[in-house]
Amino acid sequence: MQMVPILKIGNTLIISLQVKLHDKIVINVQEDILQKIYETRAEGLIIDVSTLEVIDSFMGKILSDTAAMARIMGTETVLVGIQPEIAITLQEMGLKLKGVHTTLNLEEGMSLLQNMRKAHDGEA
Amino acid sequence: MEKLKEILINGSEDIILVRQHAREMAIKLGFGLADQARITAAVSELSRNIYLYARTGRVLIKALSDGNKEGIEIITEDKGPGIPDIELAIQDG
Amino acid sequence: MQIKETLGISELLTKKEREILDAWIKAQTDVPALKKGLITEKEVKEQSNRFLKILINAVAEGNLEDITKPEYHEINEFLANLSVSRAVLGFSPTETATFIFSLKDTVLKFLQEEFADRPEDLNKVVIRFSLLLDKLGLLTFETYVKGREDIIKNQQKIMLELSTPVIQVWDKILIVPVIGIIDSARAKQIMENLLISIVTTKSSMVIMDITGVPVVDTDVANRIIDTMQAAKLLGAVTILTGISSLISQTIVHLGIDFSDIITRANLRDGLELAFGKLRLKVSTMEG
Numbered sequence: 083m084q085m086v087p088i089l090k091i092g093n094t095l096i097i098s099l100q101v102k103l104h105d106k107i108v109i110n111v112q113e114d115i116l117q118k119i120y121e122t123r124a125e126g127l128i129i130d131v132s133t134l135e136v137i138d139s140f141m142g143k144i145l146s147d148t149a150a151m152a153r154i155m156g157t158e159t160v161l162v163g164i165q166p167e168i169a170i171t172l173q174e175m176g177l178k179l180k181g182v183h184t185t186l187n188l189e190e191g192m193s194l195l196q197n198m199r200k201a202h203d204g205e206a
Numbered sequence: 207m208e209k210l211k212e213i214l215i216n217g218s219e220d221i222i223l224v225r226q227h228a229r230e231m232a233i234k235l236g237f238g239l240a241d242q243a244r245i246t247a248a249v250s251e252l253s254r255n256i257y258l259y260a261r262t263g264r265v266l267i268k269a270l271s272d273g274n275k276e277g278i279e280i281i282t283e284d285k286g287p288g289i290p291d292i293e294l295a296i297q298d299g
Numbered sequence: 300m301q302i303k304e305t306l307g308i309s310e311l312l313t314k315k316e317r318e319i320l321d322a323w324i325k326a327q328t329d330v331p332a333l334k335k336g337l338i339t340e341k342e343v344k345e346q347s348n349r350f351l352k353i354l355i356n357a358v359a360e361g362n363l364e365d366i367t368k369p370e371y372h373e374i375n376e377f378l379a380n381l382s383v384s385r386a387v388l389g390f391s392p393t394e395t396a397t398f399i400f401s402l403k404d405t406v407l408k409f410l411q412e413e414f415a416d417r418p419e420d421l422n423k424v425v426i427r428f429s430l431l432l433d434k435l436g437l438l439t440f441e442t443y444v445k446g447r448e449d450i451i452k453n454q455q456k457i458m459l460e461l462s463t464p465v466i467q468v469w470d471k472i473l474i475v476p477v478i479g480i481i482d483s484a485r486a487k488q489i490m491e492n493l494l495i496s497i498v499t500t501k502s503s504m505v506i507m508d509i510t511g512v513p514v515v516d517t518d519v520a521n522r523i524i525d526t527m528q529a530a531k532l533l534g535a536v537t538i539l540t541g542i543s544s545l546i547s548q549t550i551v552h553l554g555i556d557f558s559d560i561i562t563r564a565n566l567r568d569g570l571e572l573a574f575g576k577l578r579l580k581v582s583t584m585e586g
Contacts, residue, residue: 173532
């Protein structure tokens with residue numbers, strides 16, 4: 083069951099993480115995302131975290147893991163909308179979001195995915 | 207304003223509750239956005255530790271004031287083999 | 300014995316106040332500080348006049364040893380104010396202490412005259428008076444130093460409060476000209492300012508120029524790297540510019556990993572790179 087709606091625009095999946103996400107729900111969301119990627123063969127995943135009031139070590143790990151799992155299935159992930167104060171906290175806590183691209187907002191995120199696709203197609 | 211808030215930790219949903227209360231307290235004490243984020247993150251980590259390693263415990267959020275400065279104190283306790291953990295957080299300028 | 304010596308000094312000062320004052324003022328006007336015009340002759344006269352009177356009062360009590368006693372309270376206050384005001388005016392510590400030491404020299408000459416026929420007493424009197432004025436001279440020196448330290452502390456506070464500006468030089472391009480020492484308080488401020496600017500201006504390029512940063516040690520380098528990483532979380536790439544040859548050597552010697560960091564020699568080159576990354580170029584207008 084999908085608790086958080088996952089949108090599809092072209093070849094990109096977009097999901098917006100809302101404020102109050104219990105740990106269990108977060109894990110379900112991760113599963114939903116990966117399932118959707120599998121079904122749609124999406125090339126890009128955008129996770130919008132602009133309404134998250136905190137990204138702690140748990141959430142950080144979930145985000146990194148999700149990006150890693152998505153990449154294995156051939157999908158690049160971009161995290162958009164990290165709030166400045168959260169960026170400060172992440173930095174101070176030494177939380178590294180490994181393997182995740184980050185942009186200011188959705189527009190930039192889509193743009194980044196496009197560029198990555200172009201570059202990738204160039205190589206192939 | 208309530209000066210003391212106690213939240214019991216029994217499940218992972220309670221972590222969110224703790225965050226909420228800590229943030230509310232921080233806002234009421236006049237902490238800026240950056241400090242609010244720091245406090246919320248710290249509290250989140252502390253409560254999660256209780257949940258992960260002791261299953262149950264409680265978190266106390268206290269408002270402090272010495273006349274000039276305001277501060278917030280977070281105390282976590284669990285019944286595990288652990289020790290009461292005191293986090294004296296940042297002081298409002 | 301004691302009273303006799305004290306009376307000797309006290310008597311002399313009172314008896315020859317006028318002459319001592321004149322001689323003392325003359326001795327002070329030979330000092331470079333006056334020639335520099337840091338203080339006027341009139342002010343010197345006034346200060347000396349006042350001090351001599353206060354000294355006569357203090358000494359009259361018979362105590363030439365302990366300057367912490369109440370009778371010296373007025374003198375101590377006077378000298379403290381004098382030192383601080385002269386520090387502010389730009390006197391050197393020696394020039395300030397000269398106020399006291401020139402008086403000592405002057406009075407000693409008068410004492411020599413007065414006690415010319417009593418060499419043993421002269422000895423005792425000279426020693427006691429010298430010791431007293433030395434103590435006062437040292438007090439002047441100490442207050443001077445403290446006054447200077449307070450000024451420095453104040454200036455440091457002001458400098459810290461001057462926040463590092465974050466300037467939007469073009470759409471999506473921010474410049475952070477970092478000048479001065481980056482301690483942890485300042486680094487925090489710079490980080491917060493920068494991140495907020497990135498969000499409000501929707502910038503994706505940050506050029507951080509550290510030409511004005513004199514010292515880069517491991518802590519400073521880490522703080523700079525932290526700021527760049529936090530900016531990255533907001534989708535902004537940072538280009539570091541203005542690294543001097545000395546700093547580049549320091550960074551390598553300290554073993555700090557700069558391989559992931561984009562750097563350019565100067566702001567101009569950094570800006571060129573930023574434009575390039577945004578697929579922008581500067582060209583000459585036609586006609």
